[in-house]
Amino acid sequence: MIEDWSDEVAEIQRRRSHAEGLGGPDKVARQHATGRLTVRERIDALAxxxxxxxxxxxxxxxxxxxxxxxxxxxxxxARIEGRKVVLGADDFTGRGGSGDAAIHAKQVYSEQLAGQFRLPLIRLLDGASGGGSVKMIEEAGYSYVPVNPGWDHVVANLSTVPVVSACLGPVVGLGAARAVMSHLCVFVEGVAQLFVAGPPVVKGGVGEDVDKETLGGADVHRRNGNVDRFVATEAEAFDVIRRFLSYLPSSVHELPPVTTSGDPVSRADESLLSAIPRSPRRPYRIAPILDALFDAGSVFRYADYGGATVTALARLDGHPVGVVATDPYRGNTLSAAGALALTRLVDLCETFHLPLVSLTDQGGMTIGTTAERAGTLRTGARAISAVYQARVPQAELILRRVYGVGGAAIVNRHTGGRSWAWPSGDWGSLPAKGGIEAAYRAELARSTDPEADLEIIQGRLAPLTNPFRTAEHFGVQDIIDPPREPRPALRVGARRLPATARARGTTQLGNAALVA
Incomplete structure (x- = not known):
């Protein structure tokens, strides 16, 4: 009789079959009843x-x-669009993802694997993500000082590889912490919730009797910066993940992927000639301008919560870039939320070597009591610091306003970065409205007809604020033709010299050429 390992091989298959069954038929049915895929169905849908x-x-x-x-x-x-990634996914059918049904070494290994082999990391979050429960004390026979498993890898990965977290159900405790420790956090509305502790703990701890949606649903996180993108379905979440990764290298040791663009750099768009209204009081739509300036279909919205501050990824002649712009229908100043969105975009671009393009229409930092209570100064200053600390190339196209501290620092104008303006450009320390009243307060106070004198002052200043007067003194580098020149000009901010991947701790990446 020949001895072999047939019995053990059969045991391997039997155990794998148990793993495929997750928490069992009843738990799987309950997962489906809530409108959520199982962990293995999610992996099949994404990879x-x-x-x-x-x-x-x-x-x-x-x-x-x-x-x-x-x-x-x-x-x-797995592979996503052909690129190898690491997937780490919670199984809610196993005691809601709690730690008493977890083998923490698996989760830690997934984080370590991504960093060590320089692979993007995708977290599919649903439940406690291995977080502890009181039941673990009884099972262990003693209490313990908490440790977040593998948190050193979680932190290190943010400066090494792209990290994406998707909230696909109630995400609590350790899972919630892992959700925000990412470069992109995606949230399925109506299905996901995100909170430090769930309703029973909140009720016992602080006396609030709330349900999951009230505690951590989409409306709670819409503008607080915890979540970057809100989507309607899991399928949409997976599409967002795929698109986001397409702009980024697999790690900081590589350059962003350049694609072949079928959109000619020389393409002109006559709609840009009238995109900015002549009246400074009239708003305009930023989305058509973005679509006209960047490669067709390439604009990817980044943060949903920035208010008037629009952040995006896009391509110019196939080269990925980060984009900051303004939505005048939501304002034209830098709010606390907008500053957070700007900081995250700049940090993302700096980490993964994407040039920054600013389509500037910035009326300065948001003012008023609400802005002061929100701490806009500190968050705004942090955003400005991120801009000035960034070593990636920065290019600017001034669409309309450049005012105040916020406008002055939306790009780092102390570098050799290229800047262009449209004829609609309007700039200064303060907007004329309000600024004139402040600067000429004493003169107007002595006037017998303040309104008439105010109009006279405005008339004196009007020709001096013409953008061509600024160009005469080289206060702006160039004023360009909106339909025909922006794409060739801005491509300069996306063009790269030959480069090699940088080693950790060095800056040996080739910079983009910011001169023609």
Missing amino acids: DAGSFAEIGALAGFANADGTVTPANFVAGT
Whole structure:
């Protein structure tokens, strides 16, 4: 008789079958009843077909009947649009993702694997993400000082590889912390919630009796900066993840991927000639301008919460860039939320070597009591610091306003970066409205007809604020033709010299050429 390992091989298959079953048919049915996919269905929906290679499928808990309850975390490598990534996904059918059904080493390994092998990391979050529960004290027989498993890798990955978190159900505790420790946090409205502690703990701890949606639903996080993108379905969340990754390198040791663009750099768009109204009081739509200036179909909205401050990723002649602009229908100043959105975009571009393009229409920092209570000064100053600390190339096209501290620092004008303006440009320390009243207060106070004298002062200043007067003194580098010149000009901010990937701790990446 020939001895072999057939019995053990059969055992491998039996245990893998248990892992495929997740928390069992009843728990899977309950997951589906809430409108959510299971963890394995999510992986199939996100990853390229047949590309998922699971790691640690046999990890779990042995039962008296010989079965094994799988750990509530599924990890492995996969390909998304052909690019290899690490996937770490919660299984809510295993005790809601809590720590008493977790094998923390799997989760830690997924974070470590992404950083060590320089692969983008995708977290599919649903539940406690391995966070502790009081039940663990009884099972262990003692209490313990909390440790966030693998948090050193979580922190290190943010400066090494693209990290995306998707909130696909109630995300609580450790899971919530991991959600915000990412370069992009996506949230499925009506299905996901995000909170430090769930309703029972909140009720017992602070006496608030709230449901999950009231505590951590989309409306709670719409403008606080915890979540970058809100989507309607899991399928949409996966599309957002795919698009986001397409602009970024796999790690900081590579350059962003350049694609072949079918959109000619020389393309002109006559709609840009009338895109900015002549009346400074009339708003305009920023989306058509973005679509006209950047490669067709390439504009990817980044932060949903920035208010008037629009942040995006886009391509110029196939080169990925970060974009900051203003939505005049929501204002023209830098609010606390807008400053946070700007900071995150600049930090993302600095980390992964994307040039920054500012389509400037910036009326300065938001003013008034609400802005002061929101701490706009500090968040605004932090955004300005991010802009000035960034080493990536910065290019600017001034569409309309450049006023105050916010306008002065939307790009770093102390570098050799290129800047252009449209004829609609309007700039100064303060806007004329309000600024004239402040500067000529004493003169107007002595006047017998303040309104008439105010008009006279405005008339004296009007020709001096003409943008061509600024250009005469080289206060602006160039004023250009809106339909025909912006794309060729801005492409300068996306053109790269030959470069090699940088080693950690060095700056050996080739910079973009910011001169023609």
